Amino acid sequence: MGPLIVNEIISPNTNFLIAFFIGIAFGFILEQNGFSSSRRLAGMFYGYDTTVLKVFFTAAITGGLALLFMSLFGWIDLSYIYINPTFLWSAIGGGVIMGAGFIMGGYCPGTSFCAAAIGKIDALAFIGGIFIGIFAFAEGYPLWESFYKAEFMGSPLLSDWLGLSRGVLMLLIILVALAMFWVGEWAEKKFARKDYTINQR
Amino acid sequence: MKARLILASVIVPLGLIIAAIPENTTKPYRLTADQLLDEVKEELQFVHPDQIADMLIQKDPTLQLIDVRSRAEFEKFSLPGAINVPIESLLDAEYTDYLNQDVKMNVFYSNSSNKANQAWMITRQLGYRNNYVLQGGLNYWVETIMNPEMPAQTSPNEEFAKYDFRKGAGAALGGGAIVPATSTQEAPAALPPVTKTKKKKRVQGGC
Numbered sequence: 001m002g003p004l005i006v007n008e009i010i011s012p013n014t015n016f017l018i019a020f021f022i023g024i025a026f027g028f029i030l031e032q033n034g035f036s037s038s039r040r041l042a043g044m045f046y047g048y049d050t051t052v053l054k055v056f057f058t059a060a061i062t063g064g065l066a067l068l069f070m071s072l073f074g075w076i077d078l079s080y081i082y083i084n085p086t087f088l089w090s091a092i093g094g095g096v097i098m099g100a101g102f103i104m105g106g107y108c109p110g111t112s113f114c115a116a117a118i119g120k121i122d123a124l125a126f127i128g129g130i131f132i133g134i135f136a137f138a139e140g141y142p143l144w145e146s147f148y149k150a151e152f153m154g155s156p157l158l159s160d161w162l163g164l165s166r167g168v169l170m171l172l173i174i175l176v177a178l179a180m181f182w183v184g185e186w187a188e189k190k191f192a193r194k195d196y197t198i199n200q201r
Numbered sequence: 202m203k204a205r206l207i208l209a210s211v212i213v214p215l216g217l218i219i220a221a222i223p224e225n226t227t228k229p230y231r232l233t234a235d236q237l238l239d240e241v242k243e244e245l246q247f248v249h250p251d252q253i254a255d256m257l258i259q260k261d262p263t264l265q266l267i268d269v270r271s272r273a274e275f276e277k278f279s280l281p282g283a284i285n286v287p288i289e290s291l292l293d294a295e296y297t298d299y300l301n302q303d304v305k306m307n308v309f310y311s312n313s314s315n316k317a318n319q320a321w322m323i324t325r326q327l328g329y330r331n332n333y334v335l336q337g338g339l340n341y342w343v344e345t346i347m348n349p350e351m352p353a354q355t356s357p358n359e360e361f362a363k364y365d366f367r368k369g370a371g372a373a374l375g376g377g378a379i380v381p382a383t384s385t386q387e388a389p390a391a392l393p394p395v396t397k398t399k400k401k402k403r404v405q406g407g408c
Contacts, residue, residue, distance in 0.1 A: 061212060068219045171220035174212055181205070 002076035027114055036115035038106025038122060039196060045103050047191035050184030057177040064170050078166075088151035105129065232326060246321050247336040248308055250345045251363070254370035257281055265305040266335075269320045270312065280310065280342070281374060288316050291323060301329040310335035310342070346371045 004010045010018070033055050034040045043049025070076040102108050105126045107115060112130070115123035137144075159169040232240070240246070256264040257280070266283035268275045275285040286296050288311075300307065301324075309317035309332065317334045324332045335342065344350075349367035352360040 058208075065212070065215050065219060069215075071225050072219070072222060074225065165220075165224055167219040167222060167224065171216040174216040178209055178213070 003080050006080045030111055030114045035111045036118050042106045047187035048193050048196055050188055053184050054181055061174055061177055068166060068170055083155040085155050086153040087149060088153055090148045246334045248333045249336050250342045253335060254346045258370055258373055263306050265307045267307055267309050269309050269316050288320055291320055300324050307332045308335050311338050313338040313340055
């Protein structure tokens with residue numbers, strides 16, 4: 001039955017409409033989790049607030065489990081799920097740039113829009129930086145094209161690489177995530193800051 | 202702390218279940234039984250032997266005939282340029298590239314149209330496109346192209362044109378000799394084998 005678009009159950013236009021509502025829900029949930037606070041986001045790197053890790057890993061686990069169960073019930077054909085192709089060096093380079101920007105700016109691209117929506121000036125500055133970066137990347141594309149396209153690996157899957165079935169890998173990810181949540185909560189107590197009180201219970 | 206325990210006690214058993222169960226590797230069918238029945242009723246999958254004969258004579262590179270009979274039958278007789286994909290091995294990996302493609306027009310044939318229709322239904326359900334069936338199979342092919350029946354003298358001219366085309370096509374594709382069907386009052390006797398009965402084309406809009 002699924003994916004809905006590939007099997008022409010819904011039209012691309014309906015898809016945009018659904019995406020619109022999912023986008024609103026995504027932004028709402030980010031905001032409700034306090035992701036529009038740059039202190040909370042930066043807390044991930046200093047250890048005094050690991051909500052980012054917990055929220056995103058919970059989302060990943062929920063999504064992964066749901067996809068595997070839907071595939072089990074025959075509701076979705078996993079071979080039609082789009083998997084971003086891997087260009088190893090640009091993935092590493094992009095990760096470093098993104099991580100550095102995350103620590104310095106206190107936002108990631110999505111949460112900066114979230115914070116701008118509730119009127120934070122620093123988020124507007126961050127968004128300005130995003131557009132400057134996009135412009136510089138696009139205009140200077142010939143300079144880093146070879147780096148950008150280096151080490152193309154297709155769409156490798158962790159489960160294939162480890163020789164595990166998708167289900168076993170999912171269980172491993174769940175266990176690793178729960179362990180990380182536990183370590184994270186320990187770190188929140190260990191690195192707690194007196195001047196930071198959101199979500200400190 | 203309680204919420205964390207509830208979360209863990211839901212997620213971990215679900216993870217155990219999904220880890221213990223083998224992956225679902227079945228391919229879902231694209232069409233429901235009703236949709237497939239509609240398509241079969243419409244008979245859109247059929248290609249008439251006249252069209253195939255025409256494409257063969259024109260050496261149309263987009264035509265790919267696929268013989269779904271057994272190898273022995275294929276070696277005994279087959280249509281020009283056909284490849285042999287016995288229906289038993291239809292799903293073999295080596296044939297996937299022939300069946301699942303967007304370039305050529307695949308036409309399945311067997312002795313009648315039964316086996317070819319089966320092959321078409323399977324490929325249709327797999328979502329492959331550009332697969333068709335030779336109407337009536339080789340039996341009808343022999344009947345129409347190889348040994349066309351002379352129309353009655355009172356038949357309209359189109360029937361004679363069709364007969365001449367079939368006769369010529371049959372000769373070109375290895376059938377009987379050319380015997381012009383046209384009666385004495387019709388001027389040119391033997392039509393060259395490549396003559397095509399021109400289809401009337403509607404004028405397409407000017408703007």
